[in-house]
Amino acid sequence: MAGRSEDVAPACRLYLITPPAFELIAFTQTLKAALGAGDVACIQLRLKDADDDTVLRAGEALLPLAQDAGAAFLVNDRPDLALKLGADGAHVGQEDMPYKDARKLLGPDRIIGVTCHDSRHMAMEAGEAGADYVAFGAFFPTATKEAKTQASLDLVAWWAEVMTVPQVAIGGITVDNCRPLVAAGPDFLAVCAGVWNHPDGPAAAVKAFERIFTNS
Numbered sequence: 532m533a534g535r536s537e538d539v540a541p542a543c544r545l546y547l548i549t550p551p552a553f554e555l556i557a558f559t560q561t562l563k564a565a566l567g568a569g570d571v572a573c574i575q576l577r578l579k580d581a582d583d584d585t586v587l588r589a590g591e592a593l594l595p596l597a598q599d600a601g602a603a604f605l606v607n608d609r610p611d612l613a614l615k616l617g618a619d620g621a622h623v624g625q626e627d628m629p630y631k632d633a634r635k636l637l638g639p640d641r642i643i644g645v646t647c648h649d650s651r652h653m654a655m656e657a658g659e660a661g662a663d664y665v666a667f668g669a670f671f672p673t674a675t676k677e678a679k680t681q682a683s684l685d686l687v688a689w690w691a692e693v694m695t696v697p698q699v700a701i702g703g704i705t706v707d708n709c710r711p712l713v714a715a716g717p718d719f720l721a722v723c724a725g726v727w728n729h730p731d732g733p734a735a736a737v738k739a740f741e742r743i744f745t746n747s
């Protein structure tokens with residue numbers, strides 16, 4: 532999730548969340564096409580209803596695709612599986628393994644992101660503890676998760692102005708609704724349905740996000 536090699540990197544980059552469930556061989560092809568269509572900073576493997584073996588098999592297949600495309604590969608909820616897979620890191624929520632335990636497990640170099648809902652306080656705590664990014668959401672209605680909080684553009688703008696820890700915006704984001712959010716200044720937009728369910732397909736969505744981020 533570090534900077535890009537181009538001279539001027541866009542201020543905001545795309546962070547993909549995998550679909551909640553998928554058929555692995557078909558999704559491998561879908562992901563390849565999406566990654567080939569434009570800049571993707573990060574992919575989070577998020578399989579809430581899968582057993583460990585399924586998560587590990589998916590991780591083993593998808594991680595090399597992500598890394599070949601220069602995208603970080605993170606595992607949702609399970610720093611232990613991230614370690615087993617040799618992934619770039621993990622994302623933890625407020626009800627998951629606490630950040631400090633995740634850091635102990637993953638060491639100083641792997642990426643750990645923390646869900647902070649709509650809370651400045653949670654985000655400041657996570658940032659001070661050493662989180663690599665904080666995530667705010669949800670920004671729009673979403674069917675992917677029962678999101679309990681609604682985050683505001685003001686929160687994003689404030690964090691961008693005052694803090695240096697990168698911030699991820701998540702929840703119901705699409706190519707059609709993201710412009711005001713991007714203007715508020717998040718470092719990453721995390722998107723699931725807005726990419727995988729785009730009417731013209733995931734590759735078209737990735738391309739469209741890239742155009743928005745680069746104003747091209």
Ligand SMILES: Cc1ncc(COP(=O)(O)OP(=O)(O)O)c(N)n1
Pocket residue numbers: 575577579607608622623624625626627644645646666667668676699701721
């Ligand atoms: C980038 C990013 N932000 C927030 C979340 C949500 O995490 P959490 O609150 O733990 O909920 P689940 O995703 O585990 O249902 C996320 N996964 N990624």
Ligand SMILES: Cc1nc(C(=O)O)sc1CCOP(=O)(O)O
Pocket residue numbers: 548646648667668669670672673674675676678679680701702703704721722723724725
């Ligand atoms: C995983 C997740 N976390 C959220 C939060 O608000 O913390 S919203 C969300 C769902 C993201 O998927 P989509 O892009 O399809 O809305």
Ligand SMILES: [Mg+2]
Pocket residue numbers: 607608622623624627
């Ligand atoms: Mg979680």
